[in-house]
Every structure is written in structure tokens, then in C-alpha cells.
Amino acid sequence: MNSKYPVIGQIVKVLRGKDPGEYAIVIGIEDERFVWLADGVNRKFDQPKKKNLHHLQLQDQISSEVEESIRETGRVTNGKLRHALAKFVEAQEKGE
Template structure:
């Protein structure tokens, strides 16, 4: 799931789009490059997000999976491009 887009389904950020940057057994860690940055991601339970299946950013996904350096601007731009395609 790392590198996929996700929409928050619960909480004060309901409807906000994020990129999954890390995951563990119960939680995913989300960043949007603006309010929630890579150095302080949002922790959310898996059941409180909805994955966006279409329109993943393969380059960003590959960088996250390989542990390469990713910048907040890249995440912010990927979300902006994804929102413009809807």
C-alpha cells in the first residue's frame, strides 16, 4: 500500500487526500506535503481510510518503496495532479 493515495473517512480531516508513506500491522502513516509532512506523518487506523485505486503516481510509489529520498513538494504535487484528474 505504500505510495498509494488514500482518503480519510473519519476524524476532523474527513475527505482529505494523503499519500501512504509507511505502514505497520494496525496503522498507516499519511502525508500530504502541506499540513502533514514526511517528518511528522499522520497516523491513522486502516479502517479509517479509503484507498484510491486509480491514478497512482508510479515514480513516487517506487521511491517510497525503495527508501529513496522523497520531498514534501513531490507529495504535494502528486496529490494536486491526482485531484485535477477527478
């Protein structure tokens, strides 16, 4: 699925900037170059980070919980973001 274009709820790995190597979730799409990211810890939903797509590595994982929450209510809890990322990192470590 590794498309060039991100979708809401998609997990990304930050390659450049203040937190290289960190994972975050796309919570908004600005245009074809920029997305808004949050992780529920350092970057809360209410203060997302605007990031250039060239500085990100899109992962094949999309958090359906985050995507549904944003689609239905226009927002997502920071707890849900943390949970989705923790699940993803755990699966990565197990090599799934």
C-alpha cells in the first residue's frame, strides 16, 4: 500500500527535524507537500506539528480508530494516539 500520499490515521516515521526516528500519526493534510502530525505525548492533538512529506517515511499501517474518530467527530484523544502508536511499535519490535 506504500503510496506517496498520506491518509488521515496513517503512521509515519520522522526522518528529519527535532525528533528523527520518532513515530507520529497523520491527523490532518494541509496540501500535497505538508501534513499535520501528533503523537499524543510531545505533540498533542490541539498542537500538531506541520511537517514536510519529504521529511517523513510513510508506514503501511493506518490506525482505523484514529481515522474513524477524526472522520466522525473531527478530533481524536491523545490517549487514542498514544495507544495506536504503542500498538504499532510493539508490532514492529515483534517483527510482524
